[in-house]
Amino acid sequence: GIQVEQSPPDLILQEGANSTLRCNFSDSVNNLQWFHQNPWGQLINLFYIPSGTKQNGRLSATTVATERYSLLYISSSQTTDSGVYFCAVFKAAGNKLTFGGGTRVLVKP
Amino acid sequence: DAGVTQSPTHLIKTRGQQVTLRCSPISGHKSVSWYQQVLGQGPQFIFQYYEKEERGRGNFPDRFSARQFPNYSSELNVNALLLGDSALYLCASSFGARVETQYFGPGTRLLVL
Numbered sequence: 094g095i096q097v098e099q100s101p102p103d104l105i106l107q108e109g110a111n112s113t114l115r116c117n118f119s120d121s122v123n124n125l126q127w128f129h130q131n132p133w134g135q136l137i138n139l140f141y142i143p144s145g146t147k148q149n150g151r152l153s154a155t156t157v158a159t160e161r162y163s164l165l166y167i168s169s170s171q172t173t174d175s176g177v178y179f180c181a182v183f184k185a186a187g188n189k190l191t192f193g194g195g196t197r198v199l200v201k202p
Numbered sequence: 203d204a205g206v207t208q209s210p211t212h213l214i215k216t217r218g219q220q221v222t223l224r225c226s227p228i229s230g231h232k233s234v235s236w237y238q239q240v241l242g243q244g245p246q247f248i249f250q251y252y253e254k255e256e257r258g259r260g261n262f263p264d265r266f267s268a269r270q271f272p273n274y275s276s277e278l279n280v281n282a283l284l285l286g287d288s289a290l291y292l293c294a295s296s297f298g299a300r301v302e303t304q305y306f307g308p309g310t311r312l313l314v315l
Contacts, residue, residue, distance in 0.1 A: 097244075123302065124302050128306075133308065134239075134290050134292075134308060134309040134311070135306070135308050135309070136245075136292065136306040137306075138305075141303070179244050179245075181244075183301065183302045185300070185302075187258075188250070188257065188258060188299065188300060188301055189247060189258065189301065190235075190247065190301050190302070190304065191247070192244030192245050192246070193244055194243055194244050195243075195244050
């Protein structure tokens with residue numbers, strides 16, 4: 094099956110810092126999503142981004158489908174950005190959503 | 203509108219016991235998927251049900267089973283619990299059969315002692 098790898102596994106930031114999270118995947122996909130999981134376990138969708146760039150406030154994401162990777166940018170980080178960020182890829186053949194291992198982000202005040 | 207709801211929120215069982223987890227999808231959604239998330243890892247797909255039929259199954263043993271009811275709610279059953287079954291169990295719903303656009307519930311935390 095498709096492999097999804099995220100880096101770095103852990104990230105500690107000072108409030109106000111910028112950061113980049115990476116997601117590599119091993120096969121072509123129909124869609125890619127970025128999620129934020131809060132400390133209580135709730136998964137919140139941040140972006141659907143099969144290709145190109147999208148921005149939502151201080152977050153933006155870029156997917157380069159031909160090179161099989163996606164990046165999530167966090168700018169001017171806040172303590173509320175803490176949690177685990179997952180990317181997940183969707184393949185229509187098989188109708189399956191496959192998650193990466195996540196990047197655990199801690200933003201210190 | 204209410205989101206995906208799951209019950210119970212937390213559960214403690216002992217090895218060998220059986221457990222049933224419940225999920226109610228967003229109103230109008232006909233597909234329910236179940237995921238297992240072990241501590242420190244990403245969610246792993248267990249089952250998908252659409253219109254009360256199993257549409258997908260992940261790489262989990264036969265101790266795991268599920269069903270979907272006429273109102274599209276779903277139950278996940280795990281028999282003969284092992285310590286390794288301790289995890290956060292997530293339910294997600296979508297309108298159609300494609301799991302591309304799913305909304306996740308808050309999860310049930312299962313601890314097996």
